Amino acid sequence: MTLTARGETRETEVCIIGAGAAGGIMALELARRGIRVTVLESGPRHDFARRADYTRRFIKGENPWQSRLPGLDRHTTSGDVEYRLEWNRARGVGGSTLHWEGYALRFHADDFRMRSLHGTAEDWPLSYDDLEPYYGRAERALGVAGTSDDPWASPRSTAFPLPAFPMSFSDGLFTDACRRLGIGLHHLPQARNSIAYGGRMQCRACGTCHVCPTGAKASTDLTHIPQAESTGYAYVLTEMTVLRLEADRGGLVRSAVYAGSDRRERRLTARVFVVAAGGVETARLLLLSASPDFPNGIANWSGLVGRYFTSHPLIDVTGRVDTRVYPYRTGFSTAMSNQFAARRDRKKRGAFYLEFMNSAGPLPHQIAASSGAWGPELAKRVREEFGRTLGIRVYTEQLPDTGNSVTLDGTVKDYFGNPVPRLTYGIGPYERAAMAEAQEVAEGILRALGAKDIRTGAAWYASHQLGTHRMGRAPTSSVVDQNLRAHDVPNLYLVGGGCFVTASASQPTLTIAALAIRAAEHIAEVLRGA
Amino acid sequence: MYSLIVTRRRLLAVFVAAAGALLALLLLWRPARLARLTSRLFKPRLDPTTPTGSLSESELDTILAFAALLVEGRELSAEERGYLVEHVSERTAKTPGYLALYRKTAGVLDGLAAGRFRSLPFAERVNLITRHGLTRYDVRIREHLLPVRREILAVRALAVPDLIGGYYASPAGWAAVGYATFPGRCGELARYTRAEA
Numbered sequence: 001m002t003l004t005a006r007g008e009t010r011e012t013e014v015c016i017i018g019a020g021a022a023g024g025i026m027a028l029e030l031a032r033r034g035i036r037v038t039v040l041e042s043g044p045r046h047d048f049a050r051r052a053d054y055t056r057r058f059i060k061g062e063n064p065w066q067s068r069l070p071g072l073d074r075h076t077t078s079g080d081v082e083y084r085l086e087w088n089r090a091r092g093v094g095g096s097t098l099h100w101e102g103y104a105l106r107f108h109a110d111d112f113r114m115r116s117l118h119g120t121a122e123d124w125p126l127s128y129d130d131l132e133p134y135y136g137r138a139e140r141a142l143g144v145a146g147t148s149d150d151p152w153a154s155p156r157s158t159a160f161p162l163p164a165f166p167m168s169f170s171d172g173l174f175t176d177a178c179r180r181l182g183i184g185l186h187h188l189p190q191a192r193n194s195i196a197y198g199g200r201m202q203c204r205a206c207g208t209c210h211v212c213p214t215g216a217k218a219s220t221d222l223t224h225i226p227q228a229e230s231t232g233y234a235y236v237l238t239e240m241t242v243l244r245l246e247a248d249r250g251g252l253v254r255s256a257v258y259a260g261s262d263r264r265e266r267r268l269t270a271r272v273f274v275v276a277a278g279g280v281e282t283a284r285l286l287l288l289s290a291s292p293d294f295p296n297g298i299a300n301w302s303g304l305v306g307r308y309f310t311s312h313p314l315i316d317v318t319g320r321v322d323t324r325v326y327p328y329r330t331g332f333s334t335a336m337s338n339q340f341a342a343r344r345d346r347k348k349r350g351a352f353y354l355e356f357m358n359s360a361g362p363l364p365h366q367i368a369a370s371s372g373a374w375g376p377e378l379a380k381r382v383r384e385e386f387g388r389t390l391g392i393r394v395y396t397e398q399l400p401d402t403g404n405s406v407t408l409d410g411t412v413k414d415y416f417g418n419p420v421p422r423l424t425y426g427i428g429p430y431e432r433a434a435m436a437e438a439q440e441v442a443e444g445i446l447r448a449l450g451a452k453d454i455r456t457g458a459a460w461y462a463s464h465q466l467g468t469h470r471m472g473r474a475p476t477s478s479v480v481d482q483n484l485r486a487h488d489v490p491n492l493y494l495v496g497g498g499c500f501v502t503a504s505a506s507q508p509t510l511t512i513a514a515l516a517i518r519a520a521e522h523i524a525e526v527l528r529g530a
Numbered sequence: 531m532y533s534l535i536v537t538r539r540r541l542l543a544v545f546v547a548a549a550g551a552l553l554a555l556l557l558l559w560r561p562a563r564l565a566r567l568t569s570r571l572f573k574p575r576l577d578p579t580t581p582t583g584s585l586s587e588s589e590l591d592t593i594l595a596f597a598a599l600l601v602e603g604r605e606l607s608a609e610e611r612g613y614l615v616e617h618v619s620e621r622t623a624k625t626p627g628y629l630a631l632y633r634k635t636a637g638v639l640d641g642l643a644a645g646r647f648r649s650l651p652f653a654e655r656v657n658l659i660t661r662h663g664l665t666r667y668d669v670r671i672r673e674h675l676l677p678v679r680r681e682i683l684a685v686r687a688l689a690v691p692d693l694i695g696g697y698y699a700s701p702a703g704w705a706a707v708g709y710a711t712f713p714g715r716c717g718e719l720a721r722y723t724r725a726e727a
């Protein structure tokens with residue numbers, strides 16, 4: 001352990017704020033190169049031995065990943081759609097990978113060129129080809145199961161490290177219907193062990209992926225942080241929340257001010273700072289770090305920190321079928337279609353992909369509670385009604401919009417007395433046009449299956465918080481460069497989904513991981529060069 | 531000729547007629563809103579100011595004797611009883627209002643039985659709860675306005691759905707649909723690829 005302490009001030013080479021997907025990966029990538037890293041994590045180190053208890057709590061409707069400190073997760077909302085964070089982020093070593101679905105999709109080459117190809121939004125400052133080798137490394141590190149049967153996927157130079165999960169019973173029904181309609185259905189790649197891998201066991205279909213009881217789903221508390229710590233170069237301080245960053249007159253960050261449950265302020269000094277606290281908290285921390293030299297917050301010369309808050313609007317389309325479909329035997333889906341996610345005109349409406357759900361429809365207790373029956377008739381009703389619903393979930397691309405934002409709400413304070421984040425969010429016509437098309441496609445598939453009582457749920461949103469410190473070439477229109485270095489603070493890196501320029505329709509975590517590996521490589525080069 | 535003298539009786543008649551007309555107008559104009567308003571005003575609710583804690587053993591036995599009729603219509607196995615005990619105990623210990631609700635439910639049942647409900651033979655228990663409508667948990671809005679005992683309505687509207695929901699959310703609910711493994715109980719991975727036996 002190379003950490004040194006001088007009273008209330010510690011020092012390290014690289015300070016990483018957040019031990020989630022991006023922070024955990026960066027910690028390992030830097031530590032394995034012999035760079036001293038200290039990770040400050042606001043949440044606890046969740047004891048893996050307690051997963052069974054966490055699973056039980058999750059089933060009872062509790063979210064075990066929320067902060068234990070009262071008020072730390074507080075936030076306010078505004079806008080057309082109320083974007084809540086209670087079930088949409090996780091605090092602790094592992095961060096959002098503790099509760100993610102594990103879907104590990106690459107972006108498509110088109111996704112990086114929205115302005116060039118479709119005349120809308122912006123191009124990324126890097127291309128799919130630039131990121132492709134890092135995707136491969138991220139897939140190996142997380143253990144992604146898949147197969148190259150997706151005709152719309154962009155080229156890949158390496159095979160999936162794990163075999164794909166077999167299609168489910170209900171996927172078989174969807175496959176037939178999609179074939180008749182000319183819709184391509186293929187495997188859904190996921191960072192979940194289809195076979196034992198990386199010292200973690202094969203998935204046992206426990207059905208509670210929000211809390212994976214076996215560790216078969218990749219999460220950085222299992223895949224990256226222990227490896228980073230075992231190098232002797234990484235040290236993780238848990239239950240320590242960073243309150244602000246302090247910069248010197250030369251425009252470099254000098255220290256991270258942090259505190260634990262005792263609210264006592266400490267300082268960590270470092271040569272390089274990496275903020276990897278998720279799209280909401282990273283933006284908030286930068287805004288909280290305002291000072292006379294940085295009146296709008298650190299790294300916010302462009303005024304874009306917190307702007308362009310983006311997610312993936314969702315809809316579920318369900319239908320009732322006569323045959324039994326045996327849902328709720330896994331917590332994840334195994335088939336999807338990228339047919340509408342790439343190689344299409346995206347000027348007026350977004351891309352979307354279809355997830356063919358392995359679990360849809362009412363649960364036994366929901367059938368029971370709404371049946372009005374009792375006694376033997378009740379049990380019979382539950383038996384007869386269960387397992388006759390098929391569902392398709394649609395993930396839609398959202399365009400960046402300056403109206404959607406993360407700002408500070410000074411009227412409400414968190415545990416430490418800091419203003420909480422205010423999330424302003426709405427779903428615009430671009431996304432709604434894609435959802436309308438997606439609904440038509442999904443309903444068509446369900447009709448082809450002979451489904452009745454076809455319904456589309458209200459639009460909601462994924463647990464993806466993107467775009468709040470976007471990447472770009474110009475300091476006037478972006479916050480970080482293609483290496484995720486802040487334009488106006490040379491020793492500050494902002495990693496995670498906040499750096500996305502556009503959202504794609506795909507899940508963001510694999511792209512977050514690939515970008516984090518690439519940024520770590522860059523930081524190592526900078527430090528070595530220095 | 532009509533007399534213009536306003537008597538108390540006439541005033542009352544006018545008031546009742548006006549109230550009736552207003553109600554009829556409301557019913558015709560906004561029936562859904564009126565139903566919501568009635569429901570909001572009169573629907574039984576948990577009292578969050580009451581403490582959490584545990585039921586006595588006899589109270590719990592009474593609740594289980596009632597629940598067995600509702601959820602399966604037969605005596606429950608020890609395992610099935612265990613699921614209900616876990617559910618009710620967790621409710622009363624963690625969520626304010628449930629201890630009072632279940633205590634009240636046990637009291638109502640013993641009151642109807644004029645003794646110990648749990649000691650009645652199975653058929654008598656069934657007879658009692660059907661006679662008093664305790665199996666009708668889809669309480670209609672108009673029932674809130676009828677002279678039905680508030681305690682009975684609270685049992686029907688709150689306790690019965692909670693017992694049914696709790697039981698069918700447990701492994702017993704999954705057993706009812708033929709699943710030996712289910713969310714929270716891990717099993718063989720490939721099972722999801724085929725139809726259930």
